[in-house]
Amino acid sequence: MPRVRIRVRRGRLTYWAHSGNAFAFDRECAAMQPNRQVLLQRAVCVAVGLALCVSSIAEEVTVSGTVLTPDGQPAAGAKVVARWEFRKPYWHGVRAETTTTEDGSFAMQVIGGEAGIGVGRVYAIKEGFGIGWLEPTTRRAANCAITLHPETTLSGEVRDLTGKPIAGARVAVRHVQGRARTIGPSPPEDLFAVSHDDGVFLLRCLPEGALTRLIVTADGYSRMLWEAHALGDDGPLHVVLQPGGAIAGTITRDGQPVSGIHVGARATDRQRSRAGDTLGGVPFGEGEAVSDDAGRYRIDSLPEGAYTVCLDLRADTEHTAAARQSVSCMPGAVTESIDFRLIRGGFITGRVVHATTGEPMPGVRVCSHGPGRGPDYAWSGDTYTDAGGHYSFRLPAGQHRIYVGEGSGEPTPRDQMVEAMDGKTVTAPGFRLVPPYVIACLLLDADGQPLSDGSVRFLEGAASDALGDRDIDAQGYLRLSATREYLPCEVMITNADQTEVGFTRLEPDATHLRVELLQAASITGRVVDATGKGVRDVQLLCVRLGGPNGERQCVIREWTMTDARGEFEVRAVPPGYPLQMRVVSSEESYIRECQWPEDLTLGAGEVRDIGAAIVDRRGSSITGRTMDADRNLLDGCDIIDLCGTARTVSAADGTFVLSGLPYQDAHPCLFARHPGKALFCIDANVDPAWNMPFDLVLEQLGSVRGRLLDADGKPLKGWRVYIGPRSVPFLRAAEEVDARLGGVRVRGFVETGPDGAWVADSIACGAEYRVYSWELEPGATRPKRSWQATFTPRGGETVDLGDVTVK
Incomplete structure (x- = not known):
């Protein structure tokens, strides 16, 4: 039996389960829970049990190499962390860490899953330098060379919605995105800062010219993901946290409390802001906790929304429990009595055999999804077939x-x-499986010699996850495990120094391919502002027009970023294909002028300068007036764009100018509020291109009500009804808007009562709204029954949609 190594170093686990099926917590996350000691102890116990389960096939991966400073000198005393994810015997992760010696070298062992199934991230951190990283596979984990980056720091402040500083907020790095690669998720104990009494924080060891995503947490506030769009010279980051809620309950078995059970919550209706938004805090609608000796758990720091709450019972093979769905969480409140009772449940068993021979298929991953996990497929349960091809799940009825x-x-x-x-074993019909087959691709460099090292990129995301190992062996072969459902598929291969590139198309039933690499081309260009100054940290994509399998386009090179001068270079561009460069960060909507060609085809070895794209953050403008229903002009009214970040206040004569609206794909949704009276307005039918003033008529809030019945006329109790503005493609951070602008519900859910009746209050007039309700069966992607309607609210009145039969 191979060795199994479980360590707790400085309070941190080095073994954890990586999915909704098991949760793990580091010391800092535990500090946010009331039962931190129990959490850590129980996590260790679960980790030990998990490790013992996989010890029969666990492989020890040796991770070794050298850490260098940006000028190529050995980096002594650098912290090196290895995180590996394994797919077998279940999806799980392993973490190990060490410190470099005087010559900058390091070596450590990671014990995890089956050989060849793991993908790892190894990164190095040293004070005074930016983090460096690599993403090797298990076969290329030895002799890694990690180069640290020049350091930049990120300063900022954390405040609440009223502007009050928040002390003790933890600002941790979740992702670091470089010009060529992304690392993440980064473990929260490695790169973080804590805000002082004045709310100010300073985050160090960030790589120069990189983009980071932060996760910000503080007691009493909801977790937020925050895009640190500008690192270095673009000023401090202003983080605003919203009040958070909590979900709590008790876990029992046969009437007795059960400790050490991991509980997870995930929002099912949370709204996410657009990636790259310079002010874009995104509510992080996930959380976890572990039950204490009294069986109690409490999941804190959750944003407002409806949640699915379920248990991880991997360590308890004798029991199961149904998930709790549509659990409402409100800011500043604790949703109590979300209790779980562990039950025996029943079994679903089955068998997987070869489609042709009928022989049993061992080691096949089989998944279950239903009442035990709720509607989120990320929380599916899984197992692997045994030597006889059999699988078994213990599940609630x-x-x-x-x-x-x-x-x-x-x-x-x-x-x-x-x-x-309950109490029964149900045998499912068997699966007949056509197993994957191996495609061997011989890769030759531009001189006709076998390629010794390089990288592989699949041009379809699903294929990238499913086609397995991407290692190139010593003979220049790339061997892929393929199934027809992911074929045909195109693959792009580049050599180690990105000077040569090649394409191949994987066809069904193809088993041997020969790919000859060509001299790669390069694209250079610039992104500048209206004054001609370079704009740094703009994210770019290089896409191929007319992608594989009839797609309109596919990404060739992603996450290229402009430097401090606004310049960029895209290397390893394939020659002979029609390409296009695009901005994908928030600057895209503010491009006033672009010299980049729509169709760009390069020759082998060519370097092409495509010129500049001009980004003008001043944007376009909308003018108008604010008035009441009697056409009396109103001054001092707040006007904001719910689809962006622009805002203004109407002048003494009721007029306003709202600037900073995007040039491209602008679909503003204007919201106005009177400072002293309960008058509001929402208008989605505006367009800066019309070049005309808009009148915003502020009225009292309205409401809407109705009743849902089934086909037999019986009331539908507990159905969730969504209400929101119609024809609005995107609403940014409506929860934040609601808190700032008088608690008006821009969008949201209500629930039907015992008689099937529902009512939604505090609706701003001026726009047409959509009402929608539906029923989903477990595992289904389309509603079994649904109903929708539209209405226009009237100030101070209630719109009655009457009795509705849901079909």
């Missing part, structure tokens, strides 16, 4: 979707709905 996991082959049927029954 109800309909469950059973299916073969991605990358395992082509099953018949693709999935099946099976009903679990």
